[in-house]
Amino acid sequence: VTRTDARTGRHMLELRNPHSIRAAIEVRPRAVKRLRIQSENPGEPWDDVISMARKNGVPIAVGAAETRGPRRETERIGAGSAMVEPPSPVPLELMLESDSNSGLWLALDQIQDPQNLGAIFRLAGFFGVRGIVMCKDRSASVNATVCDVAAGGAEYVPFAVVANLAQAIEKAKSSSIWILGTCERATQSIHTLARDRNWMLVLGNEGSGMRRLTREKCDELVSIAPIGPVPSLNVATAAAACLAVLSRPK
DSSP states (O other), X not given: OEEEOTTTOOEEEEEOOHHHHHHHHHHOGGGEEEEEESSSOOOTTHHHHHHHHHHTTOOEEESOOOEETTEEHHHHHTXXXXXXXXXXXXXXXXHHOOSOOOSEEEEEESOOOHHXXXXXXXXXXXXXXXXXEXXXXXXXXXXXXXXXXXXXXXXXXXXXXXXXXXXXXXHHHHTTOEEEEEOTTOSSBGGGSOSSSOEEEEEEXXXXXXXXXXXXXXXXXXXXOOSSSOOOOOHHHHHHHHHXXXXXXX
16 A cells, blocks of 8 residues: 655555564664554564564554544554555666675566565565666556565665666676576576576566567576476566576585
8 A cells, every 4th residue: 555644745655564564664764654553462573563663763553543434444454554665776786886796686577566576576585686677667666565575575675677678687787797588488497507607587577578679688598397287487486486496506
């Protein structure tokens, strides 16, 4: 849920996942404007969220908010919620600026489903992805759904939003990052990929996959061959499979 703060006019996210709220307090405590919980002792993991909020001076309200229709606000949000400023993208150049760009990166070619985007951010946080490059147009924004599904990943993993993904890929290449595209029609298996390179994994749109120009910018194209009768994976599960392979010890 996205709301507008009546006092400042700024857009705010209403987060409901205690793990996403905890991460926001840890990374951006000043961005968390208030926390609301149903009771003083809601239990884990909310107790940890409350403790962190108190340490960082986040206002905490306990009990029901204003009534909205037949149900109270706290009934609608469950055990608790927080009003948080949206996480901000970082400039691509700043995200790629490092003494060593070793590790894994992600580029998303018009991922439109917030659930998929949130799952990818969660995977990125789990597998230690260095950063995510996202398209400005025809892509899901990092909204409340994305943050809650990401369970903290949208706070821990920096992301850049670019108008031209092909140009962003070229900048990544100039930073000693190799570009790896995923394609069902690719003949090379991801399991045979050279492991002595720093890879940026490109994931395509849920329906059409990578665009032609994006595909042409890739240094390698790989696929994951099915073992069972199901012939394909959605973009989030494909990301999980690829990251699991690429993050194995060399």
